[in-house]
Amino acid sequence: MTEEVLLHGCLHNDPLAQKELYQRYSHKMLSVCYRFAHNREDAEDMLQEGFIKVFSQIHTFRFQGAFEGWIRRIMVHTCINHLKRNKKFNESVDIIHASGVQTREESIPSIVQAKQVIECIRMLPIGYRTVLNLYALEGYSHKEIAAVLDIEESTSRSQYTRARQMLEEILIRKKILQKPHDKVSLLAAFGR
Template structure:
């Protein structure tokens, strides 16, 4: 079934088209939800809620940009709303870095397993993780993030900076990377 046929079928509330849409995009969107959720159960709740919104807002898609990108934006906003509704984002964040992180002088390996990095990002406090995902992965500006999360723009910037540092510390502690003398290539990826 083509993407256009799926779209047209979903507009008409056709169950097989909705199932096809869900089957086609749910694995990628679950990965998005997993980055924001506290655990797999949270991520699955966000995914279900997000697809309900996708189906109910299908008539608002105007063929401007990618259909998958439109779905992704709805899913990301659903994740943020879920965190805000459950007050998970507003939990206080204590910045305590693990002591005893061994500093090494070698560079990070040229290839880091994406799954390992995602798992390390999930270890960050929810506020840091959310800002890091929105800024570095989704491409939102600090102003947009501040508006979405009802925080100050400066708070978004500082949480992002702290998230990058904490992520590096976690990656070093788990021996995924080694702490170099200069800025790591990993952090360079997140340093927009």
């Protein structure tokens, strides 16, 4: 089924088209949700809530830009709203731990698979993880992050800096990052 036929079917509440759309995009979108979630159950809840929004708002898609990107934006906003609603974004952040990390150029060996890095990102406190995901992986600016999360832009910047530092420490501790001279930009590894 072509994307156009799929969209037309979903606009007319065709259950087969809706099922196809879900099957086509749910795996990728679960990965997006998983990066924000505390656990798999939360990620699955976010995914279901996100797809309800996709189906109820599909009439707003204007065929400008990629449909997958449109779905992804809905998923990201659903995740953020889920975290806010459950007050998980406001959980305390271990600043003492992060402040002890020396500032270094963000890096990972080029041989590291994205899955390993994502698992390390999930070890970050929720505030750090959310800002890192939005900035480094979703491409939001600090100004956009501040608006979405209802925080100051400077808070977004400091959370991102601390997240990078803590992530590097985790990567070193897990022996994923081993050789300082074998560095590759973390942002480049995620396409940003």
